[in-house]
């Protein structure tokens with residue numbers, strides 16, 4: 022056990038019995054068969070929870086709370102951790118990041134890529150980086166940009182009935198500051214597909230300004246590869 026304070030001890034992630042190196046399921050990424058999201062269900066508590074969690078992280082990043090508020094929040098978070106801990110399931114059963122019917126796949130790790138359309142050769146949509154992703158001086162953290170590209174290109178490279186693949190390289194060029202809090206356009210497309218090798222490119226734009234672009238090689242997994 023590791024702990025930031027004695028009142029609210031935080032177990033290390035390694036204590037999670039449902040995960041471990043070597044236990045990943047082959048090609049465990051959710052596959053994309055259609056880029057069209059179904060109409061949002063009337064009542065979708067999980068989607069609401071994830072949207073609130075994203076917004077919560079933005080507010081945590083933006084706020085300068087007093088100590089009493091921070092202590093209360095730490096207690097609330099510890100209580101929620103204790104409530105969720107017995108509900109841990111295997112990767113296959115996990116809901117987080119597996120809800121391909123939700124914007125952003127129902128996860129909060131990578132920026133919320135809102136898909137507008139796509140086909141076998143490409144995908145396009147928007148992203149708005151919240152305050153959580155601030156690097157400095159109003160610009161998005163440099164690591165959060167390849168995170169978006171891996172999400173967009175990973176989904177594209179695994180789409181349309183293709184066999185599961187993994188990122189072999191992801192080269193990112195930062196061309197201009199990527200602003201926090203503005204709706205940006207994102208586009209990913211196939212450059213080539215030869216044997217196991219899928220070369221894809223993507224760009225991130227603020228209006229006409231190219232903020233960043235990337236090239237990725239995704240390699241189709243052989244049987245038995247994790």
Ligand SMILES: CCCCCCCC(=O)SCCNC(=O)CCNC(=O)[C@H](O)C(C)(C)COP(=O)(O)OP(=O)(O)OC[C@H]1O[C@@H](n2cnc3c(N)ncnc32)[C@H](O)[C@@H]1OP(=O)(O)O
Pocket residue numbers: 050051052171172175176179186187188189190216217218238240241242243246
């Ligand atoms: C819905 C979900 C969206 C999110 C998707 C996210 C996708 C991810 O981020 S996956 C996680 C990050 N990636 C990884 O962990 C991958 C780790 N690496 C690996 O597992 C392996 O190196 C792997 C599978 C990529 C390739 O290994 P292996 O199967 O042995 O292939 P290998 O024989 O070396 O290479 C196959 C071909 O690719 C080429 N290649 C492989 N890696 C590279 C590289 N980094 N640069 C250039 N070429 C490469 C090889 O030269 C070879 O080419 P050729 O056939 O012309 O000789």
